[in-house]
Amino acid sequence: MKLAIVTSYPPSKVTLNEYAYHLVKSFRQNEKVTELVLLTDETPEGKEINFTENGCKVTVKECWRFNSYANVINVVRAINIVRPDAILFNLQFMKFGDKKVAAALGLFLPLICKLKQIPTIVLLHNILEQTDLECAGFTSSKFLQKAYYFIGTSLTKLILKADLVAVTMDKYVTTLQEKYKVNNIKMIPHGTFEIPKKPSHILAKGPLKIMTFGKFGTYKKVEPMIEAVEKIRASTGLNLEIVIAGTDNPNVPGYLASVKEKYKNVSQITFTGYVEECEVEPLFNESAVVVFPYTSTTGSSGVLHQAGSYGKAVVMPNLGDLATLVKDEGYRGEFFEPENVASLADAIEAIVINDAYRIALGEANYKAATAFPMERITNMYLNKFQEIIFNKEASESIFSDSLSI
Template identity: 70%
Template sequence: MKLAIVTAYPPSKVTLNEYAYHLVKQFRKHQDVTELILLTDKTEGNKDLQFEEEGCKITVKECWSFNSYKTIFSVTKAINQTKPDSVLFNLQFMKFGDKKVAAALGLMLPLVCKLKRIPNIVLLHNILEEVDLGSAGFTSNKMMQKIYGFIGSTLTRLILKADTVAVTMQKYVDILEEKYNAKNVKLIPHGTFEIPAEPDYSLPEGPLQIMTFGKFGTYKKVEGMIEAVEKVRQSTGLDMEVVIAGTDNPNVPGYLAKVQDDYKHVPQVRFTGYVEEEDVPVIFNESAVVVFPYTSTTGSSGVLHQAGSYGKAVVMPDLGDLALLVQDEGYKGEFFNPTSVDSLAQAIEAIVTNDAYRLELAKTNYKAATAHPMSQIADMYVQTFQTIIEDKNLDNPKLNNANEVIL
C-alpha cells in the first residue's frame, strides 16, 4: 500500500505534529505499507525522519501552510502528483488554521478524496460537542459560541463524508452516531507513543520534580500548580521543584513569559521551553508527579499516555475526557477540583507523602499504557484501509481511473 498522510510534522509547531511522527515511525515498519507520502505543512527546518530501524521509502511533499486559503488546492495537486493508494488525515478542527475560512477549506479535503474514490480515513482527535469553547480559547461570547456550534456541526458533517472517521474515545463514537446518524465512525484508541522497558520507578536524587507538559495559556494554566506546590512545601517541608515543560498555546502568545515574571519570587520553578523529541524521556523520567492543570479538555490526552508509558503517577482534574480515559483505558490518578488550588495541593501532597501510593499509580498507568502500543494502532489503520479498499473494489480498472479526476 502506498499510503499518504496529510498532517503537520516535526519540526512543525502546528498541533498534532508529534502524533504524526510516532504514527510514521510505525507505519514505515508495517509489512503492508510499501511507501509513505507525507503531505505536510511547510517548515524552515528539515523534516525529522531519523529512525533507528529501517523501513519503507518515505516521500515528503511540503504542500500547505497554516491559515492558507490555497490548502485545498495545493494538497489536491500533491495527491494527483503522488497517486497514493490511500490517504490518512491527522486532524482536529483548527488543524489548517485558526481563521474560519482557511480551516474550513482544509477540512474539505476528505470529501475531495471521497469524490476521487481514493480510500481515506480521517483521524479526528476531538469533536466540538466536547470542547468548552471559552476555556479552550475560542470565544467566551454566548452568541459567538452558538455560531461556532453551528459552524462546527457543518464542518463535522463535511468530515463525515470521509470513508471512515476514526476517533479515540467511545463517547465520541456515541455522539457522532446519535447526533449525525453516522454509520462510518470507528473507535481506534490514541495509543502510546513509546513503551520503554518497565521502569524501576525510582526517582533521581535532589528535589521532587512536579512536572506539567504541553502548550499553555488557554485551558491549560500553570498559576494554580505553582501556588499548589508552594502550599505543599509549607505543609510538608519537602524539597520540590516545579517543572513547566512546553510552550505558549499559539492563541496566547507571551503567556508563559508573564507567568515567569509574575512568579519570579517563587523558588525552584523551571520553564524548559520547547522540548525536543529526544529530550522527552528525560523530562518524564526525572519527574515524581505529572500534573494536568486543565480547566477543560479538548480530546484524548497524549500527555497522559506518555506519562503512563514512563510509569508516572499523575494528578488530574476530574472532568471531561481525562475522567473518561481513566474509566475506559485503565489509567489511575489522584483527582482534584480544577477551580481549587487547595484541592490541587491536596492531590499532589497525597502522592509525594506516600511513596507506596505513588508506586501503585505509576505501575497501574504503565500497565494501561502498554495495552495500546502505536504498532497496534498503525495495524488497526492498515486493516481499516484494507476493508475500505475491498468495499470499493478498487481492483476494477474503471475505479482505478477515477483517481485521475481533477478537483
C-alpha cells in the first residue's frame, strides 16, 4: 500500500508534528506499507526522516503552510501527483491555521479525497463538543462561543464525510454518534511513542527535577506549579529543580517570557524552550515527577503516554480526559484540585518524599503504556484501510455486474 499522510512534521512547530513523527516511524516498518508519502507543512529546515531502523521508502512533499488560504489547492495538487492508494489525515480543528477561514478551508480536504474515491481516514485528536473554548484560549465571549460551536458543528459534518473518523477516546465516539447520527466513527487509542524495554527508576544525584511539558498559556498554566514547588521547598528543605519544557501556546505568545520575568528570583528553575525529538528521552529520564498543571483538557494526552513509557510518576488534576485515561487505560498518579497551589504542593510532596511510592506509580504507568505501542496502533489503521478498500472494490463489482445485466 502506498499510504499518504497529511500532517505537520518535525521540525515544524505546528501542533501534532511529534505525533506524526512516531506514526511515520511505525508505519514504515509495517510490511503492508510499500511507500509513505508525507504531505507536510513547509519548514526552513529539512524533515526528520533519517531513521535508523529498516523500513519502506519515505517521500516528503511540503505542500501547505500554516494560515495559507491556498492549502486546499496545493494539497490536492500534490495528491494528484503522488496518487496514493489511501490517505490518513492527522488533524485537529486548528491544524491548518489559527485564522478562522484558513483553518476551516483545510478541513474540506477529507471530503475532497472521498469524492476522488481515495480511501480516507481522519484521525481527529479532539472534538469541539468536549472543548472548553474559554480555557483553550479561543474566546470568553458567550456570543462568540455559540458562533464557534455552530461553525465547529458544520466543520465536523465535513470531516465525518471521510470513510472513517478515528478518535482516541470512547466518550468521543458516543458524543459524535449521538449528535451526528453516523456510524463511521472508531476509537483507536492514542498509543505510546517509545517504550524502553526496562525503564530505570534510579535518578541521578542532585536536585529532584519536577518537570512539565507542553505548549503553555491557555489551560496549561505553570505559575501554580512554580509556587507549589516553592511551598514544598520551604516546608521540607528538599532540593528540587523546576523544569518547564516547551513553548507558548500559539494563542498566547509571550506567556513563558512573562512567567520567566515574574519568577526571576526563584532559584533552580529551567525553561528549555522547544524540545527536539532527540532531547525528549533524556528530559523524561532525568525527571522525578511529571506534572500536568492543567485547568481543562482537550484530548488524549500525549505527554501522559510519554511519561508512562519512561516509567514516570505523574501529578495531574482529576478532570476531563486525564480522568478518562486513568479509568480506561490504567494510568495512575497523585491528583490535585485545579488552580489550587496547596493541593498541587501536597500531591507533588506525596511523591518526592516517598521513593517507593514514586517507583510504584512509575511501574503502573509503564504497564499502562505498554498496552498500546505505536506498532499496534498503526496496524489498526492499516486493517481499517484494507476494510475500506475491500468494501469499495466489492461495491464497484456489484455496480459493474448490475450494469451488465
